[in-house]
Amino acid sequence: MSATYEPVIVGFLCNWCSYRAADLAGTARLHYAPNMRPIRVMCSGRVEPDLVLKAFREGADGVLIAGCHPGECHYIEGNLKALRRYVLLKQLIRQWGIEPERLQLVWASASEGTVLAAAVNRMTEQLRALGPLRWQQTVLGGDGRPVAAAVPKAEAMATTMPEEA
Amino acid sequence: MAGNGKPKFAMYWAASCGGCEIAVLNIGDKILAVDEAFDIAFWPCAADFKVKDVESYPDGYIDLCLFNGGIRNSENEEMAHLLRRKSKVLVAFGSCAHEGCIPALANLTTPEAIFRAAYLNNISTENPKRVVPQPVTKVPEGELHIPVFYDRVRALDQVVAVDYIIPGCPPEPHQIWNVLEAVISGTPLPPPGSTIIGAGKVAVCEECPLEKHEKTITRFYRPYEIVPEPGLCLLEQGLFCMGPATRSGCNARCPRVGMGCRGCYGPLDGVEDQGARMLAALASVVGVGTLRDEEPKLEPLIEEVMETLVDPAGTLYRYSMAHSLLQRARVETGSSAAGGVR
């Protein structure tokens, strides 16, 4: 991890609450981490799981989904759908070797600029501790081509690969 | 072989189980029509050919090559390049060549863990000297070379340009015949370029006779845990079914007999990542976590339900791992830890 690593968070913010919360944080001149790239969506329920995976593949270190509090979604239950997807996505990305902290969800109403700012600050620090994700380079091997697997030598295998119980 | 004017046919198998070869024979006595129409130029499973035979053909000599299997090692890759060069029409035949299939589930783990499981810690393997195959081995007679194992399985079109894809694990006989018949009769195929043929465009659900009633579920069951109510959608009974995210063409073979679709025809038209699409569908069928629940209770309630879906990555991406958005798990190379595999 280089000393200059700045985490990149892709933030999906719902138009009716969280995007306004971000707006409010701005007009109120709140100081918070500049690491989130906000993307305005109509509802947190609009965030299809493939958008999250694509963000990770294309270089995001973390993804933040922000929406209205349960009961306040403008499309009634879009945020509950978002929550169900988020819970399963979290279980899924763990199997892909992505730490669960890299995907977060926060409810922030239009008046909760501070809540959103605090979530971004907290997540930025967590991602800083985790280090960069850089999917293309570290997992897919730069140009996306696979590399020959390093197969340990038979002798080395015998000493470095003890029996598993 | 040559000189009789018949179009040349080839079939080859890379990282796959061999079922695709059998699937071609499943077209029954129509195989005689295939034999009648084509001259077999290379089909190691059915007739005695060597790689040097293929090498000796001029480029573009083979008219139709069905390539099944994913790209797991250097031999698979070399054969993919060779057959691409020698074939006018190259078809990714079956799920392994299309999107990785079962062999690509290994993309969730490390090569080292695979070797350990295959050669060392395996109850049916006797290997007291703990010998593990090496790409190059020195023996008194000289050097032995075997193919190099890659760090992940790739689909055929991630390695060479593919004209058509016939999906399925394995492709359904009637679909195989549809395609072969078109080729034999000279019916023009759609424009090439990883074009899906021999399948539908919509979701398996649309071919499925089981009724949907927009019912929600409170947990998932594994197939052995319950006996499904006949005539009703399996997913709405809590039995995992990939129907909503999977391409039609099989005539909903599995749901029809009470087994949820496993997803072998890959994502339907317009969907890039089959698992992500299915995940979205699951979120709609789970009815737990409603506006009646208090905000802090929502997440744990939903978690409990989702945990009843065992092995989400292996289930949602059972066939499409190599072609998914993330393609393989992030694992420390050289460590024996098998990524996040549970």
Ligand code: SF4
């Ligand atoms: S059983 Fe599966 S394929 Fe049939 S309608 Fe239900 S989800 Fe769709």
Ligand code: FES
């Ligand atoms: S409108 Fe804000 S979460 Fe649905």
